[in-house]
Amino acid sequence: MARFIFVTGGVVSSLGKGLLSASLGALLQARGFKVRIRKFDPYLNVDPGTMSPYQHGEVYVTDDGAESDLDLGHYERFTGVSARQSDNITTGRIYRDIIARERRGDYLGATVQVIPHVTNAIKEFALADTDDVDFVICEIGGTVGDIESLPFVEAIRQLRNDLGRDNTVSVHTTLVPWIKAAGELKTKPTQHSVRELSSLGVSPDVLLCRTEKVIPNSEREKIALFCNVSKSAVVQALDARSIYDVPLQYHSEGLDEEVLRAFRIEDAPEPKLERWHDIMDRLDNYEGEVTIGVVGKYVGLPDAYKSLSEALVHGGLANRSKVHIRWLDAELFEHEDASLAAELEPLHGILVPGGFGERGSEGKIAAVRIAREREIPFFGICLGMQMACIEGARAAGIEQASSTEFGPTPEPVIGLITEWMGSEGLQERAADGDLGGTMRLGAYDAELGHNSRAASIYGSTSISERHRHRYEVNTHYVPALEKDGLVFSGMSPDGRLPEIIERPDHPWFVGVQFHPELKSRPFNPHPLFASFIHASLQQSRLV
Numbered sequence: 001m002a003r004f005i006f007v008t009g010g011v012v013s014s015l016g017k018g019l020l021s022a023s024l025g026a027l028l029q030a031r032g033f034k035v036r037i038r039k040f041d042p043y044l045n046v047d048p049g050t051m052s053p054y055q056h057g058e059v060y061v062t063d064d065g066a067e068s069d070l071d072l073g074h075y076e077r078f079t080g081v082s083a084r085q086s087d088n089i090t091t092g093r094i095y096r097d098i099i100a101r102e103r104r105g106d107y108l109g110a111t112v113q114v115i116p117h118v119t120n121a122i123k124e125f126a127l128a129d130t131d132d133v134d135f136v137i138c139e140i141g142g143t144v145g146d147i148e149s150l151p152f153v154e155a156i157r158q159l160r161n162d163l164g165r166d167n168t169v170s171v172h173t174t175l176v177p178w179i180k181a182a183g184e185l186k187t188k189p190t191q192h193s194v195r196e197l198s199s200l201g202v203s204p205d206v207l208l209c210r211t212e213k214v215i216p217n218s219e220r221e222k223i224a225l226f227c228n229v230s231k232s233a234v235v236q237a238l239d240a241r242s243i244y245d246v247p248l249q250y251h252s253e254g255l256d257e258e259v260l261r262a263f264r265i266e267d268a269p270e271p272k273l274e275r276w277h278d279i280m281d282r283l284d285n286y287e288g289e290v291t292i293g294v295v296g297k298y299v300g301l302p303d304a305y306k307s308l309s310e311a312l313v314h315g316g317l318a319n320r321s322k323v324h325i326r327w328l329d330a331e332l333f334e335h336e337d338a339s340l341a342a343e344l345e346p347l348h349g350i351l352v353p354g355g356f357g358e359r360g361s362e363g364k365i366a367a368v369r370i371a372r373e374r375e376i377p378f379f380g381i382c383l384g385m386q387m388a389c390i391e392g393a394r395a396a397g398i399e400q401a402s403s404t405e406f407g408p409t410p411e412p413v414i415g416l417i418t419e420w421m422g423s424e425g426l427q428e429r430a431a432d433g434d435l436g437g438t439m440r441l442g443a444y445d446a447e448l449g450h451n452s453r454a455a456s457i458y459g460s461t462s463i464s465e466r467h468r469h470r471y472e473v474n475t476h477y478v479p480a481l482e483k484d485g486l487v488f489s490g491m492s493p494d495g496r497l498p499e500i501i502e503r504p505d506h507p508w509f510v511g512v513q514f515h516p517e518l519k520s521r522p523f524n525p526h527p528l529f530a531s532f533i534h535a536s537l538q539q540s541r542l543v
């Protein structure tokens with residue numbers, strides 16, 4: 001049976017519970033254990049798919065088509081274990097399922113209540129599909145004490161009784177703030193937070209204390225005394241210089257050892273951390289540097305492009321190079337061609353990422369044109385590929401080329417996908433259908449042209465990548481676009497949906513309908529990002 005680790009957070013939000021869970025997963029994995037990491041989100045949305053990236057950061061898409069929390073991206077990047085639909089749940093989904101069951105009559109005769117019905121649903125979710133792993137790490141979103149996270153903490157309390165103390169461990173993350181005026185670290189917020197959690201029936205076994213300064217022995221003793229844990233279970237977490245240093249740092253502070261001790265596991269092998277040391281060596285001792293311009297809409301919040309910025313870093317790791325990202329707000333350049341060109345020209349690569357809606361689209365199309373004309377390496381992802389097709393169509397004389405996503409157009413180079421083959425058969429969508437959970441989502445295969453750049457980058461002509469889109473290139477326009485020099489080098493296996501475009505007459509110009517950034521890992525950089533950064537390094541020698 002799997003053992004369960006429950007990760008909660010106190011004092012403030014944004015303490016990095018996602019990175020903690022991912023790092024703990026990586027450390028247990030490095031000791032030879034099999035892990036799964038799960039995220040419990042207390043909000044009422046069924047999934048984050050319809051939330052603004054400004055609210056929630058990026059929506060991470062799994063192979064099996066879940067639109068999920070961005071922390072699942074950290075889990076995958078740190079452990080290499082592909083997340084599944086069953087690894088993220090929200091209060092909204094739990095209530096939706098319970099209410100559907102109630103309407104069906106499944107609870108006939110019963111009053112449906114938070115305890116036991118909601119807590120049972122949370123427990124079922126935690127326990128489902130865990131037979132093949134040694135540890136399940138369950139991260140509870142939000143902060144202990146929030147009204148909305150109460151049912152989750154209650155479910156943990158019950159699970160600790162159901163499964164037994166030796167099979168469950170509670171790790172609580174807190175903040176130990178530095179008060180400058182007093183010149184002191186303060187432990188009181190941690191004490192209050194642990195008291196709050198304990199009052200709900202969950203006493204933590206390990207405390208991870210985020211802090212700006214080293215926690216002195218005396219303060220550690222104080223935390224241990226008031227929070228009822230051993231001194232060694234007060235693990236300090238100083239700010240890290242890179243997220244990829246976090247597993248190494250937490251290991252040297254004893255996190256994995258303390259968690260294993262709490263489980264009374266004494267014979268665990270020492271962790272093999274070579275791959276993490278190798279990543280840090282590549283980050284610290286880089287041999288080249290490039291600056292990539294990302295022309296997007298949500299550039300004010302780096303979390304909105306989390307996987308993308310990590311995949312760029314991974315592309316750098318593959319080339320032993322440091323990647324600087326210049327975030328450019330596409331909207332500011334809608335009518336400012338000259339200033340956009342001045343911004344982009346000194347850069348070594350231009351990337352137009354995924355996105356939704358018309359705002360900023362003319363700025364993105366202008367960025368594609370500048371990249372094409374000035375022969376700057378260009379990478380278009382999802383909406384970015386669609387913008388590259390619109391730009392190509394306009395260059396081919398179809399001046400009114402646009403996407404039906406932006407409103408009615410006489411030249412719909414990009415249009416709504418109305419049907420496609422999914423693993424469950426033909427999928428159909430109407431223009432006025434629901435927006436939540438109805439895109440072409442998750443992993444789909446594509447076939448690549450034998451002599452294409454794409455095939456040589458992948459080293460294969462059959463690939464599988466993750467998708468999240470509602471619109472597609474209208475194949476009616478393919479001949480006109482090909483005449484202008486675009487090559488459709490990747491198609492869905494039935495030949496109906498364009499998946500990759502490229503320009504053979506350009507140093508590096510690739511657009512993809514899918515999201516390669518979601519599958520890139522630091523120890524296994526995605527080939528498209530590795531190749532894009534390689535081309536950008538060559539460009540850096542020219543400018």
Ligand code: GLN
Pocket residue numbers: 353354355356357381382383384405468469470471472
């Ligand atoms: N808005 C576009 C579509 O739905 C692109 C989506 C994306 O970039 N993820 O097709």
